[in-house]
Amino acid sequence: MGEQVTVDKLYHKSWLKPLGLPTLLFVLYVPIGVCLLIIRAFILLQFFLLGYVLPPSKFRQKCLRVMSGVLGISISSEGELSLGAGKIYVANHITSYDHFVIHLTTNAIMPKKEKIASIIAKPFGLVEMDFESFSKEQIDSSKDTFILFPEGETTNGEVGVLAFSTVQVPVGVTIQPVAIKVSRPFLNTTAVSGKGALELLILLFSPNTHFVLKFLPPHTADEEGAWKQNMQSEIAQSLGLKATKLNASDKAEYLKRLYFRPPSLATMTREVQRKLAPQTISPELIIATLQRTGSVEATLESIRQSNITGGINPPPSTFSKSASQRMMTFQERKRIMIATARQKYIEKHNLTIPPL
Structure with a gap:
């Protein structure tokens, strides 16, 4: 089944949807979207300040979630959040802000190797650490719950799930899969070239971006690494998608073919x-x-x-x-x-x- 999905089916080339009624509605919405973008840009500054000043707590989590609703992010969740500290959430990847949505729901953090400014890292649930070097004992003894995206790259979340190949988890660690689904009126939820700042502008411009988080039964990481394929299949099945054998490298090659122009x-x-x-x-x-x-x-x-x-x-x-x-x-x-x-x-x- 996975071989039937080609890499181009996993990505939208543009933020705009195909010509039709959505296009007409988008044109009519543009003036409203620009006004929302300007207003939300000022609110975003207050969001950063609040997220940076408040210590981790349920009160902070609720405040940020309310402000996120004003910024155009709505969240609904299904299933039981059965993890505590020292555990890992594993999810499919659609937008650059999937980790933030899980953070607002679970207070989990996403480890990053790259250096991150604290004023950005803390509100968005990011932390600078080399998670791959962690042992089971270090993870179990941690006070935090972690978020990982084994696909290594985003998709449009409409056709298939990339192979889980970019993370290593110590044997015996408890992992809970999270299936993410994203919807947005007028515009596509992602574009193949969309990253970071551009996605944030689209998010602030759109009337609403709705995230649905489906928490599936937890697993334990095994020595053979079979948990990756099992979780990929479970997440894909829960979303009505296909578990593909494509990976992050296939997306990189697709981008080269899509945007490379040979010299004259x-x-x-x-x-x-x-x-x-x-x-x-x-x-x-x-x-x-x-x-x-x-x-x-x-x-x-x-x-x-x-x-x-x-x-x-x-x-x-x-x-x-x-x-x-x-x-x-x-x-x-x-x-x-x-x-x-x-x-x-x-x-x-x-x-x-x-x-x-």
């Missing part, structure tokens, strides 16, 4: 000329070689090899004063170069070969 022939020609300097090769010869090889490096190798073997005698780059020479086609100049190289080879080895 003129750009590659200049690059070859620059790397061959001070040697001068006619642009016509470079272009012909580029069209055959398709790359700068292969073209350089071909030209250098041809020069070594005497197969090419590149013409001077100066502009000819002779009108007849300027009118010669590339094929004619090519025949002349080949004939000249052939004659030099014959003379060098004292061969007696009748002319062609």
